[in-house]
Amino acid sequence: MHEKLSDASYIEISKKISSQQPSSTVTNSPGLKANSLSFFEVLGESVANIAPTATPAITIPVVFALAGNGTWISYIIATVACVLLAKQVNVFSRRYATSGSIYTYVTDGLGSRVGFMSGASILFAYITTAVAVLAGFAIYAHTLLAYINISLPYPVLIAIGTITAWLMAQKGVELSTKTMMTMEFLSVSIISILGIVLLFSHHFSINPNNVAFTNISFSHVASGLGLAFFSFVGFEGAASMGKEAKEPLKNIPRAIISSPLAVGIFFVIMSLIMMMGFSGTGHSLGESMSPLGFLATRNHVSFLGYCITIGAVISFWSSTVGVITAGSRIMMKMSSENYLPKKFSFVNEKKKTPTFAIGVSGAIIGFLGVGFALMTTIENTYEWFGTIAVWGFLIAYLLITISAPVFLYKSAELKIHNVILSLITAVLLMIPIVRSVYPQPEGPVKFFPYIFGAWLLIAFLFHEFKDLQLAKKAAVTDQ
Numbered sequence: 001m002h003e004k005l006s007d008a009s010y011i012e013i014s015k016k017i018s019s020q021q022p023s024s025t026v027t028n029s030p031g032l033k034a035n036s037l038s039f040f041e042v043l044g045e046s047v048a049n050i051a052p053t054a055t056p057a058i059t060i061p062v063v064f065a066l067a068g069n070g071t072w073i074s075y076i077i078a079t080v081a082c083v084l085l086a087k088q089v090n091v092f093s094r095r096y097a098t099s100g101s102i103y104t105y106v107t108d109g110l111g112s113r114v115g116f117m118s119g120a121s122i123l124f125a126y127i128t129t130a131v132a133v134l135a136g137f138a139i140y141a142h143t144l145l146a147y148i149n150i151s152l153p154y155p156v157l158i159a160i161g162t163i164t165a166w167l168m169a170q171k172g173v174e175l176s177t178k179t180m181m182t183m184e185f186l187s188v189s190i191i192s193i194l195g196i197v198l199l200f201s202h203h204f205s206i207n208p209n210n211v212a213f214t215n216i217s218f219s220h221v222a223s224g225l226g227l228a229f230f231s232f233v234g235f236e237g238a239a240s241m242g243k244e245a246k247e248p249l250k251n252i253p254r255a256i257i258s259s260p261l262a263v264g265i266f267f268v269i270m271s272l273i274m275m276m277g278f279s280g281t282g283h284s285l286g287e288s289m290s291p292l293g294f295l296a297t298r299n300h301v302s303f304l305g306y307c308i309t310i311g312a313v314i315s316f317w318s319s320t321v322g323v324i325t326a327g328s329r330i331m332m333k334m335s336s337e338n339y340l341p342k343k344f345s346f347v348n349e350k351k352k353t354p355t356f357a358i359g360v361s362g363a364i365i366g367f368l369g370v371g372f373a374l375m376t377t378i379e380n381t382y383e384w385f386g387t388i389a390v391w392g393f394l395i396a397y398l399l400i401t402i403s404a405p406v407f408l409y410k411s412a413e414l415k416i417h418n419v420i421l422s423l424i425t426a427v428l429l430m431i432p433i434v435r436s437v438y439p440q441p442e443g444p445v446k447f448f449p450y451i452f453g454a455w456l457l458i459a460f461l462f463h464e465f466k467d468l469q470l471a472k473k474a475a476v477t478d479q
Helices: 007-015 039-050 054-093 101-110 112-146 154-171 173-201 218-230 235-241 248-278 291-298 302-336 355-375 378-410 416-435 443-478
Strands: none
Touching: 039 173, 039 235, 039 248, 039 302, 054 101, 054 112, 054 218, 054 235, 054 248, 054 291, 054 302, 054 378, 054 416, 101 112, 101 235, 101 302, 101 378, 112 154, 112 302, 112 355, 112 378, 112 443, 154 173, 154 302, 154 355, 173 248, 173 291, 173 302, 218 378, 218 416, 235 248, 235 302, 248 291, 291 302, 302 355, 355 378, 378 416, 378 443
């Protein structure tokens, strides 16, 4: 299944998917540079997708606008859910490596049809996430340029971000992952320094009302949970590096489990510190477009604000590179299984990157980003695409949660604790899904579930059409 199949073989295997067992070795992704990425670089792919600098810079305020004093609780729940989810992903990543990531994993557990739906879901999520983080890139790049009295329109900044991210993704995965990981580490370090300064200036007095659950509404916590999940999405990106990672059965699972755990702790602490910092200032954290800059200036460390602005620009940009990289590998896998044209499998011989898949991803992302920046505000672009991206991730994550115990059952390895962990993970994932539709939100957000549902319907019809084509082709070949 993980090698490039003939049309007839593919149809036969698709019909007998329930009896498939994946290989315990690295799957075949022709052309990618095998055994080239260290653990640090594999971790860099997951961390870049998460973009931990971006969360305190722009996402925590949005979550606070929904969850209020319960923001830190939303992040605790999201952290626990993502760590449990990582364990479901690692059911597969510990046994074999693939460039197909969740798409391949769900196919192995639940069959070709559901697997394709998960692949379509995660691709939708990667593309919309890239548009959201490019909007964040434009917001902070605009602020950064304002320091030197330069002003560029947001659509132009998004175009610049898209082109440069595309160029970096084309350069090669080793360079991009090293660069992204290094920049994120520096940015998070600077934000952590600001956090320490805030703790000192407030005498380490975290607002006791937050910790004591005073003035906390758990319905609001549930409302903020969707965007809290958005802070973590893409952490499974390391799973798409199966062909390129060194010791993939060891390094990929370590990266997948450690990335949401480490950044989750960071998010919880920073949400508490930021709420403390804004308390009594007369300004609302939920309405601030540059919360870290405001806190740095108010606490007489403005230079940290400048540094954080630079870090946020790089973080948003790195996330774009990360999701383009991960998405292009899934497109390659779909191409090798005859669902996408063969061009998507083309790998540049020198750079060892899927040139065509990266180019198509970049073009779609750039078109959507620039188009929406022209039609609406940059803040709406970030919030709308960030919100709808969560749907793509949550559905794909829910499918992998169901797929893991089914896969273990087929392999005669299922234990009761696997079922329990899967159920807990599924319940936690269902909270933001249900909360996104009930009670029905106001504004354009209420249409997002229908837009995503339409995408899944199109994906389903496309899968059935391609399978019918392959079946006809196989029949002609047999004759």
